Amino acid sequence: MKRLHVIVNIILIVVAFLLQSMLFDNFSFASVRPNLLLIITVMSGFMNGKKEGILVGFGCGLIWDLFYNDLLGFYALIFLIIGYINGRFHRLFFDQDVRLPLILVGLSDLSYGMIVCVTQFFLRGHFSFWTYLTKVMLPEVLYTVIIMLLVYPIMTTLNSRIRDFEQRSSGKFV
Amino acid sequence: MGRLRGIKLKSRHLLIIFIAVCIVLMGLSLLSSKTRGPLRYIAGYTVVPMQKGFNKLGGWASDFTQNFQTIKELRTENKKLQQQIDDLTVENGELALNQKELTRLEELFKLDQNYGDYPKVGARVIASNTSNWFNSFTIDKGKKDGIRVNMNVIAGSGLVGIVTEVGPNWSTVRSIIDDTSYVSGMMLTSGEKCMVQGNLKLAASGKMKFEDLPVTENEEGEEVKIEEGEQVVTSYISNKFLQGILIGYVSEIKTDESGLTRYGYLTPAADFSDLQDVLVITQTKAETMKSNNGKD
Structure with missing residues (x-):
């Protein structure tokens, strides 16, 4: 990753975290928030490959862990694996096609929900799976996918701009 | 990306390294709560001020949208509040009666150490x-x-x-x-x-x-x-x-x-x-x- 790329990714992660942890409900819908950090992770993996998926996923998970989780590294692990798996679809990345990334974000969010559900709720003996599915997981997936529709063009444009810039600046030295 | 001091790192290796990092972090944070110390300090001086700023911005935005509440909504709310005042007046009377009993019960349960x-x-x-x-x-x-x-x-x-x-x-x-x-x-x-x-x-x-x-x-x-x-x-x-x-x-x-x-x-x-x-x-x-x- 080039320096500019690193800086942009860090800014993206922090902004996503700030928006997601914002107190006011203008942003949440039916008391569910979209999973912006997951969107960033999935997009990074999908647009730039497995390695970036891992690194960005790790960053996203870590900032989350730092503030709201006792077990440091838990969400980092989930997110980096999600980033890696989405990176495997990098070959199929094509700017104009939004369907695949939407499906990827949806599936990633659903599997993230399942993991949290099993590890943090089932293991403590709370088994209201149906409620968790209909009240938390599915609304979150739906909302995240809708936000993804808005974010996707911005992210791809930003990504290609950075790539162009990096290519131009590296071209100067050759 | 991918070149770490001249060695080309495969993504699979990167994955394994980072998984290991996460597991070590989890292990450490299970052993001692001090693991988070340094990271916490960094977060305290970088992310938290930004959160405060964002929060102000959000508060301003929500005030702004609230100003557009229609008069109708305010009227219904007013009606509701009037109703509430009536209810509360009745309730207040009851509470005054209960106050005496409460004092006695508080003594009984040694709740005199009120959180006031x-x-x-x-x-x-x-x-x-x-x-x-x-x-x-x-x-x-x-x-x-x-x-x-x-x-x-x-x-x-x-x-x-x-x-x-x-x-x-x-x-x-x-x-x-x-x-x-x-x-x-x-x-x-x-x-x-x-x-x-x-x-x-x-x-x-x-x-x-x-x-x-x-x-x-x-x-x-x-x-x-x-x-x-x-x-x-x-x-x-x-x-x-x-x-x-x-x-x-x-x-x-x-x-x-x-x-x-x-x-x-x-x-x-x-x-x-x-x-x-x-x-x-x-x-x-x-x-x-x-x-x-x-x-x-």
Whole structure:
């Protein structure tokens, strides 16, 4: 990753975290928030490959862990694996096609929900799976996918701009 | 990317390295809570100020949208409020009657140490948990302001939660409606103890569950009834929550299949849907117990 790329990714992660942890409900819908950090992770993996998926996923998970989780590294692990798996679809990345990334974000969010559900709720003996599915997981997936529709063009444009810039600046030295 | 000091790193190796890093971090944070220390300090001086700024921005935005509320809405609200005033006037009369009884009961349960006496510090909520699964939030006071872990947090008249983590200028509070929260509670009039737990399923409807309330009998062998609306306060056996803080009001009560204990639901006294300012009681239960022991 080039320096500019690193800086942009860090800014993206922090902004996503700030928006997601914002107190006011203008942003949440039916008391569910979209999973912006997951969107960033999935997009990074999908647009730039497995390695970036891992690194960005790790960053996203870590900032989350730092503030709201006792077990440091838990969400980092989930997110980096999600980033890696989405990176495997990098070959199929094509700017104009939004369907695949939407499906990827949806599936990633659903599997993230399942993991949290099993590890943090089932293991403590709370088994209201149906409620968790209909009240938390599915609304979150739906909302995240809708936000993804808005974010996707911005992210791809930003990504290609950075790539162009990096290519131009590296071209100067050759 | 990918070139680390001239060695080309395969993504699979990167994955394994980072998984290992995560596992080590988890192991370390299980062993000692100090692992997070350095990272926490960095976060305290970078992310937290930004959170404060964002929060102000969000507050401004919500004020702005609220200004566009139509007159109609305000009228209906006015009507509703008028109704509420009437109700409250009636209720106030009843309460005045109850006051006498309350004073007596407070003495009875040694609740004279009302939480008006506890030293408190006000704090502003600056961010809430990013996930939809848990219910915790960040406040803008930290170690510098004398906040420490296990301090109780109240808002209005009711218990809100407990400080679980402290940074230099921020702290995290786990609210009592969080799915992992357990508070030892007590029925105010009968003094029976129960376990009040947060529940994700119930949090959506603004309720909490209480369990393990014994079925007690009075001298005539009749079951001691708990009325709806009964106040549930924190009990004296809790080792983290100070005694006598109002948790909520009983809204439903049932006897379980064994017939030995009762369970039910309660409505928390604090309004969790709109938490902006909270009070942190700057005295932990451990300190209270220590100072009490010192006196004896």
